[in-house]
Amino acid sequence: MKKGYSNIKSGTFVSFTALIITIIFLISGSYVSEGYNIEPGSVSPVRIRAIRQIENRVLTEQLRDEAESLVQPLFRVEPSIGVEVVQRLDRFFLEIDRLRRENTPFFTPGAQITLPPRLDVISHEEFMRLAIEDSFLIEIEDFNFNDLLFLVNLESELYQDFRDNVYNVVINILDQGVQEDAHTRALLDMRDEFDRIYAGMDPYLSGVAYEISAVYFVPNRIFDEEATLTIIAERRAEISTIYFLPGQTIVDEGAIVTEEAFAAIESLGLLSRGIVESIMPIIGVSGVAIFIFAFILIYIARYCERLLKNRKEALMLLFLYLVTIGISRVLGGTGLWIFIPILPFTLLVAILLDTRLALVLNIGVTVITMLIIGAGLDYMLFFILVGTLTAEMAKYADQRNNVFFLSLIVAAAGAFFYGAITLVFERAFSQGLMLWSAYAFLNGILTVMLAMGSLPLWEAMFGVITQIKLLDLINPDNELLRRLTIEAPATYHHSLIVANLAETAAYDIGANPNIAKVGAYYHDIGKLKYPQYYSENQISENLHDELDPYSSVAVITGHVNIGLLMANEYKLPAVVRDIIAEHHGNSLIKYFYHKAQKEHPEDELDEKDFRYKNLTPQSKESAVVMLADTVEAAVRSMLSASRQVEEIEAFTRSLIKDKLDDGQLIDSGLTIKDLDIIAKAFMRVFKGMYHERIPYPKVERA
Numbered sequence: 065m066k067k068g069y070s071n072i073k074s075g076t077f078v079s080f081t082a083l084i085i086t087i088i089f090l091i092s093g094s095y096v097s098e099g100y101n102i103e104p105g106s107v108s109p110v111r112i113r114a115i116r117q118i119e120n121r122v123l124t125e126q127l128r129d130e131a132e133s134l135v136q137p138l139f140r141v142e143p144s145i146g147v148e149v150v151q152r153l154d155r156f157f158l159e160i161d162r163l164r165r166e167n168t169p170f171f172t173p174g175a176q177i178t179l180p181p182r183l184d185v186i187s188h189e190e191f192m193r194l195a196i197e198d199s200f201l202i203e204i205e206d207f208n209f210n211d212l213l214f215l216v217n218l219e220s221e222l223y224q225d226f227r228d229n230v231y232n233v234v235i236n237i238l239d240q241g242v243q244e245d246a247h248t249r250a251l252l253d254m255r256d257e258f259d260r261i262y263a264g265m266d267p268y269l270s271g272v273a274y275e276i277s278a279v280y281f282v283p284n285r286i287f288d289e290e291a292t293l294t295i296i297a298e299r300r301a302e303i304s305t306i307y308f309l310p311g312q313t314i315v316d317e318g319a320i321v322t323e324e325a326f327a328a329i330e331s332l333g334l335l336s337r338g339i340v341e342s343i344m345p346i347i348g349v350s351g352v353a354i355f356i357f358a359f360i361l362i363y364i365a366r367y368c369e370r371l372l373k374n375r376k377e378a379l380m381l382l383f384l385y386l387v388t389i390g391i392s393r394v395l396g397g398t399g400l401w402i403f404i405p406i407l408p409f410t411l412l413v414a415i416l417l418d419t420r421l422a423l424v425l426n427i428g429v430t431v432i433t434m435l436i437i438g439a440g441l442d443y444m445l446f447f448i449l450v451g452t453l454t455a456e457m458a459k460y461a462d463q464r465n466n467v468f469f470l471s472l473i474v475a476a477a478g479a480f481f482y483g484a485i486t487l488v489f490e491r492a493f494s495q496g497l498m499l500w501s502a503y504a505f506l507n508g509i510l511t512v513m514l515a516m517g518s519l520p521l522w523e524a525m526f527g528v529i530t531q532i533k534l535l536d537l538i539n540p541d542n543e544l545l546r547r548l549t550i551e552a553p554a555t556y557h558h559s560l561i562v563a564n565l566a567e568t569a570a571y572d573i574g575a576n577p578n579i580a581k582v583g584a585y586y587h588d589i590g591k592l593k594y595p596q597y598y599s600e601n602q603i604s605e606n607l608h609d610e611l612d613p614y615s616s617v618a619v620i621t622g623h624v625n626i627g628l629l630m631a632n633e634y635k636l637p638a639v640v641r642d643i644i645a646e647h648h649g650n651s652l653i654k655y656f657y658h659k660a661q662k663e664h665p666e667d668e669l670d671e672k673d674f675r676y677k678n679l680t681p682q683s684k685e686s687a688v689v690m691l692a693d694t695v696e697a698a699v700r701s702m703l704s705a706s707r708q709v710e711e712i713e714a715f716t717r718s719l720i721k722d723k724l725d726d727g728q729l730i731d732s733g734l735t736i737k738d739l740d741i742i743a744k745a746f747m748r749v750f751k752g753m754y755h756e757r758i759p760y761p762k763v764e765r766a
Contacts, residue, residue, distance in 0.1 A: 078378045082385055083357045089389050089436050090349040104326045108315045114308040114399050116439055117496065118331050122324035128300040135299055138291040139243055145284035146238040152280045153234065157227050163216045164223070211272045226269060233257050234277050241285035251278055309496050310399025332438065349435050356428045368421050370683075377417060380526035384409055385425075389433055396437025402446075402482070402503050404437075406430055407474070407511040410451045414458030415515065416528045422458065426451035442485050446504075449481050450474070454511065461532070467516055475508025529637040534578045537585070537640070538563075544589050544634055552595035555588050558696060561753070562587065565692035566685075569745040573738045575684035583643030584689050586636060590627030590644070594619060613660035614673065617653055621676050624648060642682065647689045649680035649728040680728050687732035691742060695719050699750055712750065717743050 102108060218226065233254055242250045255274045262270040308314055308328050315325040364371050371377050392404040406429055414422035430447040433439075454474050460466045482504040486497050519530050540546065548556035563584035570580035591598050597619045611619070627644045636644075657674040660667075681687035695716050702712050720739055723729055734742075 078382050079357060079361055082382055083353060085386060086353050086357075086389065086432055087350050089393055090353060090432070091346055092393075102321050102326070102329070104321055104323050106321050108317060108319055108321050108325075111317045112314045112325075112329060114310055114312050114314055114328065115332060115396055115437060116310050116399060116401055116443070117500075118308045118328055120306040120308055120324060120328060121331070122322075122327045124303065124306045127306070128303045131299040131303050132296050135292065135296050138288045138295060139241070139285045140288040140291070141241040142284050142286050145282055145286075146235070149234060149238060149280055149282055149284075150231075153231065153276075156276065156280070160212075160215050164220075211275060214268065214272060222269075226273060229258070229261050230273050230276055233261075233273075234281055237281070238284050242283045243285040244283045246285075247283050250281065250283070254278065254281070304492055305490060307496065310401060312399070352435065353432060356431060360424060360428055363424055364421065368418050371417065371421070376526045377528060380522060380528060381413070381417065383526075384412060385429065388429060389436060392433040392436055396433075396439070400503075401437060401439055401443060402500065402507055403510075404433060404447075405511075405514070406433065406447045407451055407454050407478075407507065408514045411454050411458055411461075411474075411511060411515040412518070412522070414455045415461055415519070415530055416522055419455055419458055422455040423452060426455060442489050445485050446478075446481055449485075450478050450504075450508075453477050461512075461516065467512060471509050471512040473508075474511055475505045478504035478508040523637075527638045529579070529639050531578055533637065534582045537582045537636070544592075544630065545585065547592055548589065552591055552598075555591050555595060555598065559585050559588055561700075562689065562692045562696050564753075565696060565746050565749050566688045568749050569688045569692065569742040570685060572741045572745045573684065573688075573734070575688060579639050579643075580685040580688050583640050583647070583685060584692060586627070586631065586640050587644055587647045587689055587693060588623065588627065589630050590623030590625065592630070593623070593626050598623070613656040613663065616656050616659075617674055620653060620656070621648075624676060624678055639683075639685070643686045643689050645678050646681045646683075646686040647693055648676040648678060649690060649723075650675045650678060651723070651726065651728060680730060681732040684733050684738070687729050687734050688742060690728065691720055691723060692746070694723060695746055699746075709747075709751065713743070713747050716746055716750075 215223065215226075237250055237253060251274075254277050255270075258270040258273045258277075262273070314328050315321055321329075371381070388405050388409045392401075392406075395401060395404050406426065409429060410422050410426040413425055427448055430444055430451065433447075434444050437443075454477075457470055457473055460470055479501045483497060483501045486500070487493075490497075519532065522528050523530065523533060536542070538545070540549070545556070548559065563581045566584040567577045567581040569575075571577040588598075597616075624645060624647075628641060631641045631644055652671060652675050654674075657669070657671065660669055660674070681690055698719060699712055699716060702715060720743055724739065729739075
């Protein structure tokens, strides 16, 4: 842990530079910028464009209000009102029927009143008094006295028709439904209907029928508030939301700022808030930036430590980051935020550095650029989702045949996620959805083309190595490998086996298997100059028999420096050159050291004269190649001698332990557990390569 945190210091300059530039971009960005000092009705000093898609609230609301104004109020017939009207008519005629049966419309409590022959000789005042005392059910205040007497004395058959006509006319009009504002019209229709029914008869009948109906009739078609509100909501919903599209002019320079334009500018956060109100946003975005950088730096220190040690890779990451936020600052002002190069940044980091680091940086850069341009949640969701997929798909970019399909996948994902996110936020098929989904698709194609096309640039400028480059290096048609196959075929065969061992072990311990494999292919290219001096290429005689030990050591150790010269000449990547330089470290060449002791027993030998003059392995990949190179020839000779597997494994572990005890692995980063995993990986390869064959049965001839 301490080692991880101590390495943070080596990346302080790069990190601090990136942080300072980021804060400058944030302070000058849309989120905390001073903004425009304008009001509705004022003259705009500049042309203001939408930096992102924003709802035109004023126009949208205006169109919806117009749609609402066209909705007519809805009414419904209330059945209970008709029932009540009929019930009141029933009570009226029941009283009239009672009076007709008893031949008197009034009673005194407990006694029958004898009427004169004509009821109309009774005074109105007397009728009213007696009716009240007898709990008369008719609302007599609403009727003419003479009309009531008329009904009581009406001939039975004519009375029955009269009552039926009143019911029929009132019920027919109620069935049609009458609104409050049509009440008068309905009463006039009643009068006309009664006049028609009693045409040619006593006109008094028509008048009384009308008076009774008019008293009890009530409009039964009432305002339906719920249905009206539902229709209004439907009509408003039919009006799609109107948007200012990214890059669209909201107000031109010198034009009057309308309420519509002012609302959009305010929604975009482009209005001046004053110095005091800008302090808190500045503190906020600076705090967010510091937290993001601290988190990423700690992550790199713990999980991607080599980036802190490799200044070129750190500078490349800084350059990519600054280009990304710089372009975002420019494109953010045009509204074309979907082309901000976050996806190319993520893909390049995944290809050139590390996939997990690309995932972390994608989130950090997305949040920072979102604050710089003042984008919304849809922006963040789009780049985090598509960026995560892009980083994960980077592993398929190691072969050029996959580039086309990678482009299609990233492009399709971009279009899909843009459409889905837009529907989530807008809840409708907006005007620009198809167009911007096409932009997202195009951005996916451009992302892969830009990233893959620029790989040679990053390799040349910063010396990084890509998986595609590594695969190119192990192509048998490569000039150096072709020379090995012709001039030193045994060395080439040895290199292939070492590569197989190193690749397997590197994969098992979490190192880069491709770097280990390529390094193993080229670790002995220095032997091309004098191939006959190396045992694997000797057929019968050993040329070292004619040399003294010191000369032999000079020849043997010389293949490292020769290999480095050839690597520089053929412009091999730095990681491959490092493996060439470190694959022997400063190991002791025991054979010639012991030979010198035998030849000159009286001399005190300096062990340094018999050691390689190189750095010990500085990476896991270099160490794995060293161990694979060490055990390959020795174990191969044991296997050819039909040694037991247990003996071979014990010998392999002893060779690894010798390198550990000799201090060759001290700077490699390998742990004791890694060494155990490496030994098991080596044995798995050896068993596969030199497994015991099933003997073929002998065929006896007849």
